[in-house]
Amino acid sequence: MRGTDVSDWRCPVCDSPRSRLLWRVEGDATENGVDPHLFRPSADRYGETVGTVLRCLDCGHASLEQQPTDEVLAAAYGDAADPVSLDEEAGQLETARRGLERIESVVPVGTLVDIGCWTGSFVAAAAGRGWQASGVEPSTWAVERARERGLDVHVGDLSSSGVAPGTMRCVVMCDVIEHLLDVSGAIGSVAEMLEPGGALYLTTPDAGGRLARTMGQRWWSILPMHVQYFTRDSMRRLLERHGLRVARVASHPKVFTAAYYAQRLGGYSAGLARMTVRASERLHLDQKLIAPDFHDRMEVIAVKAG
Helix, strand or coil, X not given: CECCCCCCCCCCCCCCCXXXXXXXXXXXXXXXXXXXXHCXXXXXXXXXXXXXXXXXXXXXXXXECCCCCHHHHHHHHHHCCCHXXXXXXXXHHHHHHHHHHHHHCCCCCCEEEEECXXXXXXXXXXXXXXXXXXXXXXXXXXXXXXXXXXXXXEECCHHHCCCCCCCEEEEEEECCHHHCCCHHHHHHHHHHXXXXXXXXXXXXXXCCCHHHHHXXXXXXXXXXXXXXXXXXXXXXXXXXXXXXXXXEEEECXXXXXXXXXXXXXXXXXXXXXXXXXXXXXXXXXXXXXXCCCCCCEEEEEEEECC
């Protein structure tokens, strides 16, 4: 157990100083480096963090004990690029389509902004369903790819999105919140963007799930670019703190080709990855879209009071 006499860490969700050590890394919050190459969707440095991680004893949320600076992270995200993600466009669009179906069961089609939209797959899928959709993304490489598709996407982040208060029917944050230092400030900003009755759609790894607990620090969602580790309870607590009512919490499998999932095994064993890729090719399954549900990711829809 830790307290303010040992560390000045406070829980980003509930502000409690009470914590226990979850994963230890010696040194400060950049001892493993903040490398733009690692800040990409297909990164596979599983089990590596850029600092020691503590878990809150009151709400179960976990985060870095010592955080990198905003400037260091902003530079890494601005320089991030990932051509591999372009090969998985069909799966990204299908993942977005499934998410939009669930959003539309809660709120009608209207204005939508995707914060951290990468190359714009969610924006494209939303526009195709009648949404007035735009996106914000810090990676200049990803924004260039999105604009090549004719999408309304610009370089920026949550603080520089330019979204006027009360104008969004839906704010989307897919695999974003685990990268943010000030999660309370972020959700507060999102709540301001939403119109009354509007919805936040959010996905993130579920650090409280059975698989995450079983695998420990070898869990594939422990990555150098992740600074927050939410459980369903800590996520609910954060959202409700900012006046957002949780309408849905569910598992969130992502759609990729079988070859992509096989290649991700390289984070554990390059030989196993090669063998699995070859097997999928022999069976002509390598380009088949699949969405295995490991129940270690969460999808949340939260609604602002009308």
